Amino acid sequence: MARNGRAAAFAPIAVLLLGLACTAAAATVTLQTGRSLPPISGGMPVLYNATRDTAITTQYIDAWNNMNGITYLWGSTAPDFTYGLGEASPYNPAEKFRTLLRFDDAHSYVPADAVVQSAELTVTFINYNFDPVLVQACFMTRPWAYQGGPSYKTVGWAFSGWDGSASVPWTQPGAWADCSPNVNISFVLPSNGAYGYVSQTIALDPASVQAWLPSNGSANYGLLFRSSKLQLQFAKAKEAEGRHAEAATAYEAAGDMDSVVRLCLERLNQPQRAYAIVRKTQSVDAANQLSRYCLQAQDFGGAVEFLLMAGQMDQAFDIAMGHNEMDTFARIVAASAKPIPFSL
Numbered sequence: 001m002a003r004n005g006r007a008a009a010f011a012p013i014a015v016l017l018l019g020l021a022c023t024a025a026a027a028t029v030t031l032q033t034g035r036s037l038p039p040i041s042g043g044m045p046v047l048y049n050a051t052r053d054t055a056i057t058t059q060y061i062d063a064w065n066n067m068n069g070i071t072y073l074w075g076s077t078a079p080d081f082t083y084g085l086g087e088a089s090p091y092n093p094a095e096k097f098r099t100l101l102r103f104d105d106a107h108s109y110v111p112a113d114a115v116v117q118s119a120e121l122t123v124t125f126i127n128y129n130f131d132p133v134l135v136q137a138c139f140m141t142r143p144w145a146y147q148g149g150p151s152y153k154t155v156g157w158a159f160s161g162w163d164g165s166a167s168v169p170w171t172q173p174g175a176w177a178d179c180s181p182n183v184n185i186s187f188v189l190p191s192n193g194a195y196g197y198v199s200q201t202i203a204l205d206p207a208s209v210q211a212w213l214p215s216n217g218s219a220n221y222g223l224l225f226r227s228s229k230l231q232l233q234f235a236k237a238k239e240a241e242g243r244h245a246e247a248a249t250a251y252e253a254a255g256d257m258d259s260v261v262r263l264c265l266e267r268l269n270q271p272q273r274a275y276a277i278v279r280k281t282q283s284v285d286a287a288n289q290l291s292r293y294c295l296q297a298q299d300f301g302g303a304v305e306f307l308l309m310a311g312q313m314d315q316a317f318d319i320a321m322g323h324n325e326m327d328t329f330a331r332i333v334a335a336s337a338k339p340i341p342f343s344l
């Protein structure tokens with residue numbers, strides 16, 4: 001995140017863990033610019049060179065740019081290739097930056113009969129604010145351009161692209177209304193002092209990534225990122241005032257679900273709400289916190305469940321053995337069994 005309150009995303013890497021139908025084999029494909037990959041059509045490995053990113057903004061938004069703002073197109077932000085991300089810069093509170101990202105040609109490296117078992121995205125952000133920043137992302141539902149077209153008529157705050165004769169507007173300016181409602185991604189980006197670099201690995205919904213592959217990738221619309229620190233600041237202020245229920249609501253609106261879990265356990269006496277949230281988010285940190293709560297509350301089945309979720313297999317096993325919860329242990333382990341992947 002830059003001096004003016006913008007985060008920047010760059011060097012994104014998508015890792016797709018694939019299962020191939022009809023065989024028990026699993027494989028991992030990593031899409032990263034400059035990485036050499038064997039095409040499924042056969043032949044020599046080629047350098048992957050199809051990561052597309054574009055920042056849309058409300059910078060200088062006005063009639064002269066068709067209310068499309070200034071767009072930072074793919075490759076235009078050399079030498080560091082960072083893209084803006086953020087809302088309410090201290091220099092211009094009305095200014096917003098969002099970044100679109102997709103991995104074109106993913107279908108060229110993944111067999112048509114592959115089943116995506118898991119997918120993750122690694123992005124390096126720059127956040128040299130002193131505050132953590134909430135980042136939200138979504139799967140897009142329509143195509144967008146990443147290269148130039150007629151000035152201020154192609155991709156930007158107002159338009160998703162230029163169809164050859166006319167601008168194609170987003171459903172609403174800013175593109176957020178063209179997010180899929182099926183999956184909402186959000187995470188809290190820590191700050192990193194003067195240097196600012198923070199790498200994050202984000203789990204992506206496998207079914208949504210699978211949809212990037214058929215028909216030569218015709219529905220590979222990628223992701224949209226936005227960030228805001230206002231909602232989080234509001235939530236923290238409420239918590240500091242001791243207004244814990246309001247703070248929990250604000251953290252929830254900000255997408256910081258781990259903080260909602262913390263408040264439910266420590267302040268609101270709402271453990272069931274915490275259980276429901278962690279079962280949904282599968283957050284390792286929150287699952288660890290919840291397992292400690294369960295142990296204190298002598299809910300050993302819950303402790304086993306959340307320790308397993310947090311990857312603490314040995315401790316979960318010991319507690320299950322000691323407290324007659326081996327059925328719970330076996331049921332959860334069986335339900336989460338996956339084929340063992342190998343890497344290409």
Ligand SMILES: *[C@@H]1O[C@H](CO)[C@@H](O)[C@H](O)[C@H]1NC(C)=O
Pocket residue numbers: 047049
């Ligand atoms: C990647 O693609 C861009 C645009 O097509 C091209 O300018 C660049 O030379 C390519 N890089 C490599 C290593 O092929």
Ligand SMILES: *[C@@H]1O[C@H](CO)[C@@H](O)[C@H](O)[C@H]1NC(C)=O
Pocket residue numbers: 181182183184
């Ligand atoms: C994602 O967020 C949108 C807008 O806030 C909401 O309508 C939708 O139900 C959410 N989807 C999920 C899966 O939570």
Ligand SMILES: *[C@@H]1O[C@H](CO)[C@@H](O)[C@H](O)[C@H]1NC(C)=O
Pocket residue numbers: 214215216
């Ligand atoms: C995908 O592209 C190839 C090569 O251009 C073409 O032969 C094939 O018909 C296309 N498949 C689909 C499902 O569009």
